[in-house]
Amino acid sequence: MCGIYFSTKLYSADLVKVKLEKINFRGPDFSKFIRIDNQVILGHNRLAIIDLDERSNQPFSYLNLHIVFNGEIYNYKTLKSELSKLGYSFTTNSDTEVLCALYHKYGKACLSKLNGMFAFVIYDSASKTIFGARDRFGKKPLYFSLVNNELECASQPSQIAIGNQFKISEQAVEAFFTYRYIPEPLCIYDEISKLGAGCCFSFNLNNREFIIEKYYHLPNNSETYKGSYSEALEELEDLLTDAIKLRMLADVPLGCFLSGGIDSSTIAALASRNSAEQLKTFSVKFDLEDYDESPYATNTAGYLKTNHTNIPCKITDGIAVIESLNKYYDEPFADSSAIPSVLLAMATKTKVTVALSGDGGDEGFLGYNFYDWIYKAHSVFNIPYGLRQPLAIMLNSLPNDRLQKIANQLKQKSLDDFITNIYRLKSEFYTPKNNVPIFEKDILINNNHYLQKASDYNINFWLANDSNVKVDRASMSASLEVRSPFLDYRVIEFARTLPIEYRYQKGNKKRILKDLLYKYAPRELFDRPKKGFGVPLDNWFRKELKEYLNDTLTKENLNLIEGINSDVVKQKLKEHQSGKYNHSAVIWNLLVMINWIKNKS
16 A cells, blocks of 8 residues: 556656655555656655565566556466466565566556555556556545646645646536546546546556556446345355455555445455454444444453454544645545544554555445435436426425425436435535536446346445545555455345345345355344434534634634535524534535645645
8 A cells, every 4th residue: 555656747756755655644654666767756745555565666677668657456476376377486485576467478467456445557668658556446546647748647636736736627526516526537637637537557668658548347237136135145245255355465464444334344254264363353443323433342342352452533623634635635525433443544544554444335225314315215206207397396395404305406407417426525615617527427327127227336436436535545644555455346246136025025125245244243233224324414514613614614714615506505504503414524625625725736
């Protein structure tokens, strides 16, 4: 796990050092950059996980290839064995060297052989070509800028911005106020783009041709599994166990996040069975009972006999993280669960350097609460749009926040629109210049079942742009590597082949995953409503953070954002702080954007 940098623009040594120092938290163990052929610069900040010896430091050279690589190739030992039989030799025990040899042998086709999370750039000094890629689901970030035929790549956009005068992207700001994050390929700067999840690029220094390709798509084979439920359960256990074993390979201490929910508990249960020593587990403890899952985590840890730590999260801790988010997230990012994620990572790093997580279980196995909403609402969309509109108008006129949200969904013209609208925010105080593009428009077209459509939306859009961004930046803030067995592409693909009723049966979300967990822990430990991993912003904004909120959302600060109606913001604040409505999501959006604008340098 590291921070990478690459450029064909030959900056001074001092400026390159500044670019690397900007994200030294991503890799505090070793930092270096090199120039090759007086044409390219490669830089790297290393967090040493596999083969801790300096021989595996980067930038790394292998034959005519030179690489900067962020992430882990979990199946590198198998690949190394295969390459050795083909005549390749190795001088390290690292996955970096294996990746170089694999690319040397197969070129772009090497990507289909990788099981891991990765973002890398390779310079071939023989052909004067550059190749870069990002993993299938976008677990690791890769930003790039191509200005005046000069290519610059980095793990975070602030690295590229240093030494350049870039313009804030209006389209990115508009998208942020719609989604709470900036979807790929957009970046907060016009001149920088995100390489998409499952994408690769090539750049030829001879003719300056730059090509981006999508090398991975979810297979269009949903619901093709023909085996029985018990057979599927057994196959899932074998597959998930293997994914966990691969992710437990490390030359540093390893632990596991444990919220006490289904996903993290399943990972902890299977990891405990495959650990040579007592597994260390970690959870966050909140002061407010409605947000605190630590008692459940403690009970689960006790049953699994893990070495468990509950990490207190107080309002003072939350404020400290809020003020530091810009440093780690680099772009406006308003998923408030980033706050406990950062706290969890920082506390976990005091005990281990690698942590397993349950991220991805909800996406593949239909676990989010909104799957219930879609299940209950899908038949409504059999009613003609014209007949639904009067009901929506009536509900929208009532002074009830929940009913107004229902009305907003009834206004959608189709079930597909309903699905894609779930994560969109309605910001009445913000008027964009342009219509925000529907970034998800091609995600839902290949599946017949509405719940599978929703799952694909999560995997293809929300996962890469929200969840994986949150986890990457939060973990890297503490120089902690987080590995997610549920995001093994084999697990994701297998889940999609299962019949819907294996995963969701009459409101029983994650059915097959629960039954797997119940083989190793009693059902009564988990028989409760699902909680999200978040912070009590609604309460904080009315109490402890009220003064901070009012000091930040001043008319002067609001005017920094074009399109904001400060009078409407003032009204929303009044409504929220009175307890009449919960506007915490859109208020948090504003706070994040203002803090980013004021601290972006």
